């Protein structure tokens with residue numbers, strides 16, 4: 093007999109768990125839920141995304157501060173990095189997080205049944221789960237597709253034969269590559285690149301364009317590249333990778349640069365060319381669901397073109413791919429289904445960050461975007477050195493930029509490159525969400541001295557000349 | 567008048583009091599409650615489609631966002 097569930101969730105990452113837990117809360121654990129997935133439970137974030145990347149970044153920071161003490165009088169030292177041990181501890185941390193935040197949590201929800209396998213949609217109310225054990229059909233009254241995304245592998249001659257790492261496989265390394273070439277330089281490449289560089293690899297980021305990726309405030313992106321170059325990472329910009337091959341025990345990345353062939357010799361290649369939605373083999377078209385190579389098309393309430401089927405997280409065709417966003421979408425969908433509501437998320441109020449050092453954190457419109465859409469942005473940018481705490485930290489690369497509406501003074505975007513930026517961008521989120529003006533920001537007392545004060549100082553710069561201000565002027 | 571038999575899945579009922587609250591909530595909307603099962607959460611009601619549709623019945627205040635109870639349609643005949 094075919095099992096029938098109140099809710100069938102395809103996927104078992106952040107979006108799926110969030111949807112399942114919220115559904116359970118709303119229905120007092122009475123909705124029967126099937127969760128289908130393969131690979132380690134918890135999906136990308138805990139296993140191969142946020143958790144291991146932030147772990148290695150923090151470890152690499154420790155090495156970097158010892159190697160480059162910021163203050164005169166503190167002697168530089170060269171810590172010995174036992175990379176194998178570090179990676180073993182990283183994998184241990186991932187396992188612990190997966191156990192405590194995913195596996196153990198399931199015990200509280202007897203209404204959730206896990207299915208191991210790959211799902212493909214058969215019809216509006218049936219999916220087929222294929223596993224080593226065979227095939228099984230499952231029926232549901234409600235469906236959520238939360239199949240996530242995977243590293244996009246560019247079509248480059250010789251790549252498959254030469255071998256490469258991705259953000260899925262880099263965590264199983266036990267030996268630090270001496271020289272590493274990173275193809276593409278989105279946030280994943282920059283974060284992992286800086287960490288490996290600080291642990292001792294020589295890192296070259298090979299890119300076509302001089303921007304980090306679309307949608308980043310230009311000045312902030314270029315300042316981040318400057319900061320990373322200053323840290324010791326090489327950016328090889330304007331390169332088209334033509335082929336890759338093995339020469340002895342080296343990997344050769346053959347690029348075209350200014351019309352000539354330029355060969356780059358490395359020990360390892362890391363592909364960081366973005367991510368693709370996991371729709372292969374899923375057959376959303378069998379339920380009338382529209383999708384493209386950017387992901388599943390959704391309406392404001394995350395319903396798909398089949399109004400009875402929803403989609404959440406990285407598989408959705410949307411501007412950001414973030415753990416927090418995926419989880420919020422899962423929770424909102426659960427509420428939309430069981431409360432019969434139609435809530436959405438305003439992406440202009442969703443912050444995102446690159447956890448390099450300094451950190452890039454951003455929310456809302458860039459200057460260009462606002463001008464393109466509304467034609468009337470007014471902006472202010474201050475360099476990080478204007479912030480007293482940054483001078484105490486002896487950090488000089490970074491900036492704060494605020495984009496506001498020219499007529500109302502309401503803040504519509506804040507973009508920061510600074511130490512701890514990811515920790516304090518929430519002030520910007522609250523400002524944008526509540527329609528605050530730069531004057532509203534100034535009227536809130538900020539702690540002195542903090543890097544976060546940069547947001548207040550930038551707000552002040554809309555109406556005052558910051559070079560004439562003493563450090564504590566309110 | 568078009569009479570319809572509506573089968574719905576009601577979530578959140580844990581005791582006989584809950585069954586009473588949900589029954590009251592449905593009757594307030596003009597539904598005639600034929601049966602509500604605490605064990606499987608299935609409610610069967612009769613409605614006059616001209617007065618309240620099945621789609622609106624599951625949005626009744628007793629199933630509202632703040633309420634402990636939620637409902638979904640399973641069959642309308």
Ligand SMILES: Cc1cc2nc3c(=O)[nH]c(=O)nc-3n(C[C@H](O)[C@H](O)[C@H](O)COP(=O)(O)OP(=O)(O)OC[C@H]3O[C@@H](n4cnc5c(N)ncnc54)[C@H](O)[C@@H]3O)c2cc1C
Nearest residue numbers: 103104105106107135136137141211239240405406414415
């Ligand atoms: C290196 C890296 C670092 C990151 N750092 C951050 C960060 O610091 N902060 C942040 O907010 N975000 C970060 N992200 C992004 C974040 O990890 C993702 O946005 C998030 O994990 C997406 O969750 P999801 O539930 O949509 O998909 P996933 O977590 O990818 O889960 C998808 C699930 O679907 C399953 N699946 C796929 N296809 C099928 C199928 N056909 N049938 C059944 N199951 C299927 C998979 O097995 C998996 O369990 C990072 C990502 C990477 C790669």
